Amino acid sequence: MGKDSVTYDAIVIGSGISGGWAAKELCEKGLKTLVLERGRNVEHVKDYHTMNMDPWDFEHRGQATKADLLRQPKQARTGYTTRPEHNHWFVDDIDHPYNEVEGKRFDWMRGYHVGGRSITWGKQSYRLTDLDFEANLKDGIAVDWPVRYKDIAPWYDYVEQHIGVSGQNLGSRLPHFPDGKYLPPMELNCVEKHLQSSIDKNFTDRLLTIGRVAHLTGDKNFKGRGKCQFRNRCMRGCPYGGYFSSLSSTLPYAVDTGNMTMRPYSIVHSLIYDDKIGKATGVRVIDAETKEEFEYFAKVIFSCASTVASTSILLNSKSDRFPNGMGNDSGELGHNMMDHHLGVGASASVEGFEDKYYTGRRPNGFYIPRFRNLPGQADSNQDFIRGYGYQGGASRENWMRSIKEMSIGLGLKEELAKPGPWRVGMGGFGEILPNHDNKMYLDETKKDKWGLPTVTFDTELKENELKMRKDMKESAIEMLSSAGYKDVQGYDKETGIGLGIHEMGTARMGRDPKTSVLNGYNQVHAVPNVFVTDGSFMTSAACHNPSLGYMAFTARAANYAVDQLKKKKL
Amino acid sequence: MDRRKALKSITLSTGIVISSGTLMTLLQSCQEKDSITWVPKFLSEQEAITISELSNIILPSDEMPGALDVGVPQVIDLMMKDVFEDKDNDKYRKGLKAFSSQFKKENGVEFHEGSQEKQQAFVEKLYNLSEDETDEVLSLVRKSSAPSGQEDKYFMYSFLVDHRKLTINFYFTSEKVGEEILSYDPVPGRQEGCVPVEQVGNVWSL
Numbered sequence: 001m002g003k004d005s006v007t008y009d010a011i012v013i014g015s016g017i018s019g020g021w022a023a024k025e026l027c028e029k030g031l032k033t034l035v036l037e038r039g040r041n042v043e044h045v046k047d048y049h050t051m052n053m054d055p056w057d058f059e060h061r062g063q064a065t066k067a068d069l070l071r072q073p074k075q076a077r078t079g080y081t082t083r084p085e086h087n088h089w090f091v092d093d094i095d096h097p098y099n100e101v102e103g104k105r106f107d108w109m110r111g112y113h114v115g116g117r118s119i120t121w122g123k124q125s126y127r128l129t130d131l132d133f134e135a136n137l138k139d140g141i142a143v144d145w146p147v148r149y150k151d152i153a154p155w156y157d158y159v160e161q162h163i164g165v166s167g168q169n170l171g172s173r174l175p176h177f178p179d180g181k182y183l184p185p186m187e188l189n190c191v192e193k194h195l196q197s198s199i200d201k202n203f204t205d206r207l208l209t210i211g212r213v214a215h216l217t218g219d220k221n222f223k224g225r226g227k228c229q230f231r232n233r234c235m236r237g238c239p240y241g242g243y244f245s246s247l248s249s250t251l252p253y254a255v256d257t258g259n260m261t262m263r264p265y266s267i268v269h270s271l272i273y274d275d276k277i278g279k280a281t282g283v284r285v286i287d288a289e290t291k292e293e294f295e296y297f298a299k300v301i302f303s304c305a306s307t308v309a310s311t312s313i314l315l316n317s318k319s320d321r322f323p324n325g326m327g328n329d330s331g332e333l334g335h336n337m338m339d340h341h342l343g344v345g346a347s348a349s350v351e352g353f354e355d356k357y358y359t360g361r362r363p364n365g366f367y368i369p370r371f372r373n374l375p376g377q378a379d380s381n382q383d384f385i386r387g388y389g390y391q392g393g394a395s396r397e398n399w400m401r402s403i404k405e406m407s408i409g410l411g412l413k414e415e416l417a418k419p420g421p422w423r424v425g426m427g428g429f430g431e432i433l434p435n436h437d438n439k440m441y442l443d444e445t446k447k448d449k450w451g452l453p454t455v456t457f458d459t460e461l462k463e464n465e466l467k468m469r470k471d472m473k474e475s476a477i478e479m480l481s482s483a484g485y486k487d488v489q490g491y492d493k494e495t496g497i498g499l500g501i502h503e504m505g506t507a508r509m510g511r512d513p514k515t516s517v518l519n520g521y522n523q524v525h526a527v528p529n530v531f532v533t534d535g536s537f538m539t540s541a542a543c544h545n546p547s548l549g550y551m552a553f554t555a556r557a558a559n560y561a562v563d564q565l566k567k568k569k570l
Numbered sequence: 571m572d573r574r575k576a577l578k579s580i581t582l583s584t585g586i587v588i589s590s591g592t593l594m595t596l597l598q599s600c601q602e603k604d605s606i607t608w609v610p611k612f613l614s615e616q617e618a619i620t621i622s623e624l625s626n627i628i629l630p631s632d633e634m635p636g637a638l639d640v641g642v643p644q645v646i647d648l649m650m651k652d653v654f655e656d657k658d659n660d661k662y663r664k665g666l667k668a669f670s671s672q673f674k675k676e677n678g679v680e681f682h683e684g685s686q687e688k689q690q691a692f693v694e695k696l697y698n699l700s701e702d703e704t705d706e707v708l709s710l711v712r713k714s715s716a717p718s719g720q721e722d723k724y725f726m727y728s729f730l731v732d733h734r735k736l737t738i739n740f741y742f743t744s745e746k747v748g749e750e751i752l753s754y755d756p757v758p759g760r761q762e763g764c765v766p767v768e769q770v771g772n773v774w775s776l
Contacts, residue, residue, distance in 0.1 A: 054756065054776065056745040061645065065652040187763030230758040357770045360761030398773050399742040403735050406704050408628040408697045413636075416738065417751055419773045 008034040008261070008298040009565075011283055013268050013313065016116020017547050018304035018534040018554045020246025020254075021159070025558035026302070027259040031565075034296055035254075036266040038288060038305075039112030042119075044247040048237030050085045058084050074098075077107045078499065081120075086235040089113065089120045099443055099456040105496030106457030108308060108503070114264055116306065117501070118245040120235045123214040123363065124391065125165045125548040127156050131176035131374070132542040139385055142336065142434040143510040145539045146520030149178075155552035157181050163244035163551070164222055166364070167212030174207065177369040184218040185210045186364050190356040191394035191422050196366070198483035205371040206479070211364040211391065214244035214548075224252055230360035243363070265289050267450055270317040271301060271326055271530060279529045279570075280317075280326070286450050300529045300561050300570055304554065307337075307535040308440060311506040312455055314517075314524075314532070315442050327507070327517050327524035334441050336434040336508055337459050338541040340500035343493035344469045345390065346476035347425030348485035357396060357419055365393035368426065368479075370543050372471065384467040386433065388543045390476060392426030424485065428472035431543040432497065433464050434505055459497040502546055504535035522557040529570045531557045608644055612651035612659075617666055618643060619682040625737045627693045634751060637737050640744035646736050665729020668722045669696075696730060707731070748775040 009031035012022045019035060026033045045051075055062050064072075064082045075090040076082040082090065089111040100106050110117060130149045137144040160181040167182040188196060188210055196208040215228040225241035225248055234243050241248035254260040265288040271280045272295065282297035303310040311334055317326035325333050372387035397420030402412070432438075438460065442453035473490040480488045497503075510516025513525035518537050524530040533554035535546060564570045610618040625637035625646075637643075650659050673681040677688050684692070699707060710717070711731050716724035741747055748754060752775035 052756070054745070054748060055743045056748055060649060060653050061740065061743050063649070063653050066655070067652070186761055190764040193764070230761045231756065355767050356764055357767040358761070358763055359755075359765055359770065360758040361774075361776065362761050396773065399738055402738055403731075404708070406697050406699055406707065406731070406734065408734065409694070410630055410632055412738075413629050413634050413741070413751075416742065417634075417747075417772045419767060419770070 008032050008296065010034070010300045010302065010561075011036065011296055011298040012302045012304055013283065014038075014116060014303070014305035014309070014534065015114045015246055015251065015262070016304065016306065016534075017118045017121065017246060018550045019116065019302070020118060020250035021551050021554040022302040022304050022531075022533060022558050023246075023254040023260055024250040025555050026300075026562065027254040027257040029559070029562040030257075031259060031300075031562065033254070033260050034298065035251075035260060035262045036268055036283065036285060036296070037112075037114045037116075037262065037264045038267040038309075039114065039116075039264065041262070041264040042114040042237075042247060044241070044245075044252075045237070045239050048239060049088075050236045051233060051239050053085065053236075060084070070094075074107065075109060077105075077496070078109055078501075081109055085233070086120060089117075089235070095449060097446070097448060097454055099446065099454055101456065101458040104458060104460050105498075106459055107496045107498035107501075108455075108457070109498065109501045110306060110308075114251075114262065115245055115247040119237055119247065121245075121547055122545055123234065123243050124367070124545040125160070125163075125167070125212050125214050126367075126544040127178055127180060128152070128542050128549050129176045129178060131370075132540060135386065136434070136540050143508065143512065143515050143539060146509055146511045146516075151520070152549075152552055152556065153178075155556045156548065159548065159551040159555055163214050163249050164216045164220070164225075165212055165548070166215050166217040166228075168209050170207070170209060174369055176374065180212065182212065183216060183220060186213070186215075186217065186362050188366060189358045189394055190353050191350050191424055192366050194350075194353070195394070195424060195479070195483050199368070199479055202482045203371075203479070205374070205377065206368060208366050208368050211367045213364040215363060216242055222249070225249065228363065230362060232361035232363045234363050266294075267452070268305065268313050269293070269452065270313060271303075271527075272297075273317065273319045273321060273326060273527065275319065275321045278527070280527050286452075288450070291450060299565060300531070302554075302558065302561075303530065303532045304534050307503045307506055308455055310532050310534050310536050311440060312442060312453075314507060316453065322526075327526055327530065329513055329526055330515050330517060332436070332508060332515065333517050334506050335436045335439045336505040337438040337440055337457070337497065337503060338432045338434055338505040338538065339497045339502045340541060340543065340545075341430045341432055341461055341465050341469065341495055341497070342427055342500050343495040344430075344472045344476075344491065345392070345425060345427035346473065346480055346488055346490040347423055348480040348483075348488040350394065350422040350424055350485050353422055362393075365391050366426075367391055382471065384464045384471070386431040386464070386468070386543065388428045388430035388468060388472050390426040390428050390472075392424065394422055394424035396420050396422055424480065426476050426479070428469075428476065429500070429543055429545070430465060430468050430472055431541050433462065434508070434540055435462055438462075438497065440506060457498070461495075461497065502535065502541070504538040504541060504546060507532050507536035508539045509537045510539060521560045522553060528564075529561075531561055533557050606643070610647045612647050613663075616680070616682050617663065618647060620666060620670060620680075621646060621733060623682065623689055624693060624733060627690055628697075628734055628737045629741050635746055637741050640741055640746050642737050642740045642744070645740040645744075646733075649736075649740075661725065662729055662732060665725040665727070665732070668726040669729055672722070672726060696726075697734070742775075 010026045010033040015037040074093045133145040168185040169179040228242035267286045269284040272282045285294045315325035368390040370387040399416040401420040446454045507517040509518045622643040629637040670681040711728045754775040
């Protein structure tokens with residue numbers, strides 16, 4: 001096994017949303033930092049080869065070919081990840097297999113390249129609050145979060161101001177939907193404004209606001225980045241740097257310090273543990289191209305490889321001290337897998353706005369924050385705990401509306417070239433409870449082409465989620481019907497855990513090493529110089545997009561680690 | 571002169587860019603029968619001729635380009651080869667055959683051999699349905715298999731509904747229509763939630 005002569009101050013595993021933030025913070029604080037990325041290198045803008053392509057520029061009008069889909073049968077489950085405009089940001093399922101327990105689907109959607117899923121993320125950016133941090137304690141399930149909103153709020157401020165989040169502050173209207181440091185909001189369209197006022201009029205507990213989204217709007221300058229141009233081709237990579245990705249917003253800052261070394265094609269096999277000092281001393285790496293093995297050493301290690309990958313690395317880091325995986329004294333490592341369940345909601349036709357339209361392709365929609373099971377709500381009458389939010393939007397239909405009829409001939413082209421009727425829709429994002437039985441583990445009998453054990457998922461939606469889904473559908477129908485819209489159609493599609501692409505919770509935080517993997521600073525309880533700051537730390541899932549939280553917790557953990565290093569406590 | 575060679579020589583490599591009207595005039599000097607100017611990659615030549623005629627009747631050209639002016643049948647053929655699933659292709663072809671047989675039953679010749687007037691009349695009769703008939707047809711083709719006794723109707727209308735959808739989709743996602751007919755703005759630069767529809771005009775292309 002080769003040994004790199006250089007010892008670093010810090011090693012960051014992964015270059016996505018969390019890894020980029022760890023790299024930026026650690027490098028800016030002066031730490032010589034090695035960033036290990038298992039996939040290929042990506043140069044911002046230069047490598048976004050589809051960024052300016054129109055539908056007719058793709059050989060198959062943007063659809064995946066049968067031959068392509070043979071390589072991505074699982075990635076295709078979302079229905080959108082395998083389109084040629086961005087299928088290069090998602091893995092080849094043949095080279096990167098995983099296993100599902102029979103009858104239990106798990107959708108593991110990810111890409112292996114510098115920038116990770118920060119290139120393809122949804123960009124919706126919401127804060128966890130004490131409604132979420134206190135939830136497990138109040139409900140008596142799983143374990144209590146070891147942090148509260150006051151601990152993390154300044155870090156939300158910090159990351160929002162750095163990445164740029166467009167959104168609307170609402171004052172104290174909803175305590176669990178706090179104000180942030182927002183750039184000017186995007187605009188609701190006419191129908192969405194109508195729905196907003198209808199909800200205000202008909203529901204005391206609900207409101208509709210424009211989505212809070214990590215795009216640059218307004219006049220504030222962000223180094224090396226331009227404003228959102230409203231092309232809505234974000235998933236291909238943005239030539240303007242109009243939205244946050246680690247390539248546009250964090251890694252350049254790390255590069256500028258001169259302290260960062262980026263090593264692509266570096267698959268982390270495991271962490272190296274030294275029982276004499278009770279710490280990790282480095283990482284074992286397999287070169288993805290040559291399959292050569294290397295070891296790298298550092299004082300502190302940040303695992304930001306993604307929930308499943310970080311958990312796999314820890315599970316694969318076995319030693320006499322940790323026979324079941326590093327930091328797994330509690331036995332919780334790999335358990336409590338969560339996501340958000342979606343694919344349920346309603347849509348409707350809207351009349352009366354035929355003379356109105358919109359400009360720009362807004363990479364955003366509206367948001368209806370959680371309104372179920374809130375503190376102080378008089379007898380909520382729900383047969384489930386926790387809640388959900390909705391994301392949605394209104395738009396005018398295009399030519400595809402004609403599949404509902406059969407007309408042909410002269411006049412049809414002209415008719416279909418006009419803006420069609422308005423449709424409005426909303427889909428729920430529901431909280432999934434942490435459940436010890438929802439788990440992932442390594443299968444040592446099925447190895448991948450680098451000789452690493454593959455991951456098996458054994459998860460399913462449980463009773464609370466299934467009950468919640470009924471209410472998610474009914475409440476959406478209720479809001480659209482009470483607004484006077486026509487042809488209101490509810491839907492509840494079959495879904496698997498993972499389809500929200502928010503997998504989380506498999507190395508949870510907690511106060512007690514006996515029941516959790518990490519402490520409140522994302523430190524492995526038993527190995528204090530290892531920090532895990534991707535989604536695996538989540539103690540509960542809340543009901544909204546989690547990435548902003550990963551950024552805030554990562555920045556906080558990195559600054560804590562530097563402080564501890566200075567105090568010689570690591 | 572070899573017909574295919576003659577036809578190729580008047581077609582640009584990127585597909586048909588001259589209007590179908592012009593093309594028909596040019597073709598008539600060589601050949602009276604229906605024909606196509608491109609070599610199908612998946613369909614048989616007869617199938618390709620039939621679906622071209624059908625697309626031309628669904629979206630004919632006038633001052634606005636028609637389906638043939640933007641190469642719709644070529645895209646359908648390519649998609650069948652590379653994108654659409656085999657079972658869907660089989661069903662489409664089966665329906666195409668049922669469609670042509672029905673034409674032959676009524677007119678004595680295969681669809682691609684029929685006169686333009688007879689083709690037009692036949693296709694219009696099949697598509698011009700009352701609201702109730704439309705609902706009936708759309709619900710028939712939504713079934714996963716043919717109800718017994720209605721096989722021919724099921725496959726023919728599955729094909730007609732599908733082909734109409736494909737024609738419309740590939741017409742409006744073509745470069746010419748997408749850039750010149752629809753409202754095209756690749757880099758909007760700004761977003762306004764609510765503007766008068768006249769400010770934009772046609773539906774947004776992207």
